[in-house]
Amino acid sequence: SLLSHLKRQKWANELSAGLMKEYDDWSLFCVEVEATEAGLKHVDEIVDAIYQYLHLVQQDQIAPWVFDETQSIALMNFRFRSKETPINYATSLATRMQLYPVQHIVAGSSLLYTYNPVQVESILSQLTPRRMRLTVVAKDFEGKATDVEPWYGTLYAESALPPSLIQRWESPARTEALFCPHPNAFIPHNFDLVTTPTPGKVPxxxxxxxxxxxxxxxxxxxxxxxxxxxxxxxxxxxxxxxxxxxxxxxxxxxxxxxxxxxxxxxxxxxxxxxxxxxxxxxxxxxxxxxxxxxxxxxxxxxxxxxxxxxxxxxxxxxxxxxxxxxxxxxxxxxxxxxxxxxxxxxxxxxxxxxxxxxxxxxxxxxxxxxxxxxxxxxxxxxxxxxxxxxxxxxxxxxxxxxxxxxxxxxxxxxRVKTRAVQLASPVEYVYAIPELNVESVNSGLYTCFQLGRESMHLRATNEVFAQLLREPCFNQLRTLEQLGYIVFSSSHRAHGIEYFRMIVQSDVASPAYKNIQAVVDALLDKPKAASEECSRFWSEISAETYLFTRRQDLAAVVRTLTIRDILTFFDQFILGPNRAKCSVHLLGHQHVVPALKSELGDVDAVLGPLASIALDLKENATPAIVHIKDIRRFKLGMPLFPERPSGPVQLAK
The missing domain is CATH 3.30.830.10 (Metalloenzyme, LuxS/M16 peptidase-like)
Structure with missing residues (x-):
């Protein structure tokens, strides 16, 4: 292939080609190459190879078997494609109604009907150097690009291609390194469905x-x-x-x-x-x-x-x-x-x-x-x-x-598993540093509350709390206070530990689940395709938890929750004695990282005291603040949660 040829020359890592823009009166066919540093020194030779391949296709023409093979694949994918959501299907149908006659509205964008070599030749004849715009993007052009485009202020330089290059690309030399495609050995032919005497709902x-x-x-x-x-x-x-x-x-x-x-x-x-x-x-x-x-x-x-x-x-x-x-x-x-x-x-x-x-x-x-x-x-x-x-x-x-x-x-x-650092409570840990991108004016804030080892009741309560808080959080921080164009809150879990988290700087839509029934509906929402069902079960297998009925079990627990459960959760983990909070601040260059001092002393200078100190703090609902300066030293002084236990497994009889 063309990409393999460019890789052998050490000029490229990736290549893609196809229609980028398509309108009634004109279209853009684009070939995009991710060039290596060596490739940037051989841009003309890369374009040589592209036109050598196009010339090869033009000379050899596209054999009828290529069309037949492509037509067969298109029919197969149309016949066995997964169901779309009603809104997406309705939208795509409405779009196709503008493009196809009535008899082809459903399948016109998916199927190929009649091989027309004249049309193919017409398209190929337009892929010429005189119709081409060559764009090269690289840091190497800093200082050389002096023009400024008006919308984003991007620097660029523009010049006409030398006539000698155009002539060279119009008559490219043929190379044995490039050849037309071969028949595809991966095209399936057997579409029979297997049956099982004992169908099951879980693996x-x-x-x-x-x-x-x-x-x-x-x-x-x-x-x-x-x-x-x-x-x-x-x-x-x-x-x-x-x-x-x-x-x-x-x-x-x-x-x-x-x-x-x-x-x-x-x-x-x-x-x-x-x-x-x-x-x-x-x-x-x-x-x-x-x-x-x-x-x-x-x-x-x-x-x-x-x-x-x-x-x-x-x-x-x-x-x-x-x-x-x-x-x-x-x-x-x-x-x-x-x-x-x-x-x-x-x-x-x-x-x-x-x-x-x-x-x-x-x-x-x-x-x-x-x-x-x-x-x-x-x-x-x-x-x-x-x-x-x-x-x-x-x-x-x-x-x-x-x-x-x-x-x-x-x-x-x-076969060891990752373990989670166990935060003390009521303690607030803060890690504040300058934003890594020194040119960025934006800051990022991540805050999470560590709730403890995952259980069905804790997870159910956290899910409902997160859904109830999502819209008010977005409305208060994004709409009213305008603290960031990205605002997001959610439940979260990692390595068997449950969290509630908030992120500021995200332009994320604000879906609003306003009651417990909405959470239940989301949990019991059936997968729309086999791949989605597979993904749900594989997440249990890869985590070695094997609770394949988790969503149904969780929905059952959610149904039992009351407003008192949510308020107790809030009083205990968000404001109360079990508040274990961790915040990470990435400050843009317009903000200065303040000189911070921990109420518990320098956590990086003393290894290991936080767990014992936390016992004394249990009586006091006012959280202490610990400012972290060195991540490695911080973790050396912290206890860990036990490994997440594997779920029970039982061989099929």
């Missing part, structure tokens, strides 16, 4: 041993020939140190980079995948048609386990991209920085972006290869198959994946 456990745990739910609701596969590969090596996190990050990026050539065809055929990592596991998700999705997932697993990177140039390209993502963290919105620092304060092990930015400077390709080999040497796999699949097929698919992985089991004692 069932088919396997639970030292190597793996397997959950399966055969879909009997949506009746689509689709499948969702979720694999969590647990390893203690993922999050051992800042260096191991950086290497895991690089590994995930490198695997996805190598898979691009294969997964593009799969995406065209209605498949999708994601590969990410948490502090405890690599998580692979695949979704799509059950006929071909197992082929894609097996291909990805094989590429993960047999990962190999043979050249330093590719490593340095990905390393540079990863480093830039760490460096660009400072340019995020202040409220995102506030959220980030709150997790650094409240999680026992959280490697900071600054640590990762320092660690990446020293890693090598050899380090990456060694890390990959070690990571896949010992694993525990938690798997969930949801959709058009039966128990026997799911068991076989997991066996195939485990055989490909070939890892030894991880000892249960090695």
């Amino acid at each position: 069932v456990l088919l396997r639970d041993d030292a190597a793996a745990r397997l959950w399966v739910k055969t879909d009997t609701t949506f009746l689509k020939p689709k499948l969702n596969i979720c694999l969590a590969l647990h390893s203690p090596l993922i999050y051992q140190s800042p260096t191991s996190v950086v290497l895991t990050d690089l590994l995930v990026r490198a695997i996805k980079d190598q898979l691009t050539e294969y997964t593009y065809d799969a995406e065209l055929a209605g498949m999708r995948y994601s590969l990410s990592f948490t502090a405890t596991a690599l998580e692979l998700y695949g979704g799509g048609y059950s006929d071909k999705l197992p082929v894609l997932v097996q291909l990805i697993v094989a590429n993960m386990v047999h990962f190999n990177m043979t050249d330093d140039e590719t490593f340095h390209r990905l390393k540079d991209k990863t480093k830039r993502s760490y460096d660009n963290f400072e340019r995020d919105d202040p409220y995102k920085h506030a959220l980030y620092f709150s997790s650094c304060l409240l999680e026992d092990t959280k490697w900071m972006v600054a640590e990762k930015a320092a660690a990446i400077a020293h890693v090598t390709r050899a380090d990456l290869m060694e890390h990959a080999a070690a990571l896949f040497r010992e694993l525990f796999v938690e798997a969930y198959y949801h959709g058009n699949v039966d128990a026997a097929t799911a068991t076989t698919l997991l066996d195939d994946a485990l055989a490909t992985i070939g890892a030894r089991p991880v000892f249960p004692s090695q």
Whole structure:
């Protein structure tokens, strides 16, 4: 492909192409390339490659089988697409009524009807250098761009393309490195639905041993020939140190980079995948048609386990991209920085972006290869198959994946979970620093109240309290006091601990649930697609809680709540003796960080006294204020909540 060719030259990381603007009388076809630093020095050569590929397509023409294949995929996706919400469907129909004749209003935007090579040739003939506008965006042009656009004050420079370049691109040389697409091997053909003699409403456990745990739910609701596969590969090596996190990050990026050539065809055929990592596991998700999705997932697993990177140039390209993502963290919105620092304060092990930015400077390709080999040497796999699949097929698919992985089991004692820092009460902890983006005039504020270990009653009360407070919070802080263009409040939970939180600086809509019945309705709202149902169950599996009826159980508890329960919750956790509050302030450059002093003394100078001091404060409802200056030293002196216990599991009979 064109992207693969540019990657081999070390000029690009990503490429996308398609219609960007489409109107009755004109359209814009855009090719966007995410260039590397080396690619910025070869812009003309990148454009060379684009026109070489266009010229190749024009010369070879688009074969009828390409249209037939695209038509088949379009029909398949239209036939088996998930239901839309009524408002979205009505809106899209109204839009299509302006564009299509009556007989094509429903499917006109989805289906292809007749192959017309004359129209195809007409479109291709207009993709010429003389119709092109070339835009290059990079920090390298600072000082060179002197014109100012009138709306946002953006600096730019504009010039005509040299005639010699236009002539060069009009007659590009043919290269053997580029060729037209091949038939797509991922197009499914079998759309039969599986049946199960004992359909269930929740996943069932088919396997639970030292190597793996397997959950399966055969879909009997949506009746689509689709499948969702979720694999969590647990390893203690993922999050051992800042260096191991950086290497895991690089590994995930490198695997996805190598898979691009294969997964593009799969995406065209209605498949999708994601590969990410948490502090405890690599998580692979695949979704799509059950006929071909197992082929894609097996291909990805094989590429993960047999990962190999043979050249330093590719490593340095990905390393540079990863480093830039760490460096660009400072340019995020202040409220995102506030959220980030709150997790650094409240999680026992959280490697900071600054640590990762320092660690990446020293890693090598050899380090990456060694890390990959070690990571896949010992694993525990938690798997969930949801959709058009039966128990026997799911068991076989997991066996195939485990055989490909070939890892030894991880000892249960090695599978540690993240633990939450336990705040004292009634104490208010404050962490205030200048906003990381020195050019930002905005400030961000995150405030959370730690409520304790999650229970059904506590969570239900917190949900109702959060829903009742959401509109007044937004109205008071955003509309009346105008303290920020982003205002948001919600319930929150992490690592088995319940929180109520407020964020200021967010332009978020204000949905208002005004009574308990509205909360119940939201909890009992049925999933609109199999993927949504899968996501709900996978959140329980990945957290190892396995309470698949949580929403129904929670709704039952919510129904029993009274106004007295909500007032007691408020008096106890928000204003009362159990108030454990943590605030993070990111102050824009127009605000000065005040010289703050803790009422409990310098918390960074004394390690470990806060838990005992809190016992004395229990008698006093007035919260003490602790100003945190160093996150690491703060956490060294704080107790931790116990690990979140795993939920009960029982093998299917």
